[in-house]
Amino acid sequence: MLLTIQPEELTERWYDVFEKIEWTEVLLFLFYVACIFLVRAIVLGISRRLSTNRVFRHVDPVLRSLLNWATTYGILLFMIFYFSNSGWMFDRLFEIGNVEITAFLLILVVLIVSLANRASKIITRYILPNVYQRYHLDRGMSYTFDRMFHYTVMAIAIVVSLTTVGLDLSALTVFAGVLGVGIGFGLQNIASNFISGIILLFERPIKVGDRVIIDDLIGDVDKISMRSTVIKTIHNEHVIVPNSYFLEEQVVNRSYGDPRMRLVVPVGVAYGTDADKVKKVLLQAAQEEEQAGGVVLSDPVPFVNFAAFGESSLDFELMVWIDNSNQVISTKSALNFRINRLFAEHEIEIPFPQRDLHIKSMPDMKQQ
CATH class of the missing domain: 3.30.70.100 (Alpha-Beta Plaits)
Known part of the structure; x- marks a missing residue:
């Protein structure tokens, strides 16, 4: 079985780990975290004031992004090193297969996946656009490559994080079977929209930037996500459409093929x-x-x-x-x-609708 302990035993084990926590140490750690956030707020305040100057106008968003990145991962790394000698950090919480899952392993998994997610966003935002511009790729093709690159990086990060903690992927076969049954019954719409989104990215009957008509609604494809597509109308309204709609219903794409x-x-x-x-x-x-x-x-x-x-x-x-x-x-x-x-x-008249009204003479009314 995937989980080798009963719920009662799991609750008791978590309670034992909870009792081993030294709360004085935890409070001191929270104090350090509060100091980090205080320094972050001070730096952002100074940067916001400097952004009123034309020279530092573009520095504020870059600095804000770097501070958010440093704060998040700095706290995670600081937490790992700070509690490296604490017993509760490495005590078994539960088991998956033959692998004992601890708080340290959970933090490590979160760190790997979040770093991969942030690295993927940085590459797709600052590096890949230069490649697309060099090879003259249109907006739709660029978006497709961005999405597929992000999905690939995240899949690799999840596999690496699981193998790093020593988890045998074959132990997840039972979970995969349960997930398959769940998809067959309750998650079929989500799975259908996800697969439809993959088909839209590869087959590209519509792509980001296309002008489409859906039920007399005219708009541009703004984003194709895992479950839905965002259409930005000519009135600047955003309509969220399930991905499966574009494969099952009739959609007019004015930008498909010949743009004329x-x-x-x-x-x-x-x-x-x-x-x-x-x-x-x-x-x-x-x-x-x-x-x-x-x-x-x-x-x-x-x-x-x-x-x-x-x-x-x-x-x-x-x-x-x-x-x-x-x-x-x-x-x-x-x-x-x-x-x-x-x-x-040229004295050409544009007419308006006219109607001729003919009134017949009324018969004489007999006087009473």
């Missing part, structure tokens, strides 16, 4: 207007927007579609291609402004 997109601008003119004149003016609006340095493309060429004879207007559609799907709203607005100005210059 056709934009349709509908417009109506009054009956009796010269249709050829309308076509010429609409193409002029597209040409002006393209020459103004917008995202409108000249190839494929803009096209004017005579859509229908509406109830109150002749309905046209100006179809243009743009090279950035993120500029749909701004480009459509700019084209509408140009069309409205050009229609006014």
Whole structure:
């Protein structure tokens, strides 16, 4: 069995360890920790005041990160050395397989895993971006490499920490079996979203930075985590979507493959207007927007579609291609402004719905 002692024996053993603790020593250790935090607060206060100066403006976040790192791991290392001669630090708490787990081993595992996590974040934040820039990798591919690097480092750290404490990984087979049953019954949604997240990172039907449409909701993929994906809408709202949704439901990805997109601008003119004149003016609006340095493309060429004879207007559609799907709203607005100005210059009327009301004469009322 994975645990070789009963719960009653485990409780009694923890109580024995608790009795061996010298509380005077513990209080002195807490005093030293309080002094460390006091020094940290003083240094951060000085750095915050200096950050008002332009020269030291960028020093404060770096110093804050270094102090947090030094405080966390400094306290853990100080705890190991300070209580190195204490018996309770090395007394057996419980057993996994044939390995006796002590407080020292637990602290060592936490230290290894946390150091690996911090090292992974430092490498992905300060070192890997230079590599991505050198090889001209896009934002989505860079994010995929960052996630896979982080997962790999953490997996190695967990294996190293377990083997460091002398734990035979084969002793975890029972735990793995129990975990598999738990996934099959209660954790299947979490497992499904985790596997879907791995598929999204490798297959990349969507990637960080893509403009997507989900149930009429338009936004950019901001983050793909282990369980969910964060979509940042055009209104700066963040929507959390389970990863499995992108593999099971229909999702529109405007940035997938060819970044170009056709934009349709509908417009109506009054009956009796010269249709050829309308076509010429609409193409002029597209040409002006393209020459103004917008995202409108000249190839494929803009096209004017005579859509229908509406109830109150002749309905046209100006179809243009743009090279950035993120500029749909701004480009459509700019084209509408140009069309409205050009229609006014060429005296082309934009109608509004009209209704003719016919009133029949009422029969004479008999006078009472």
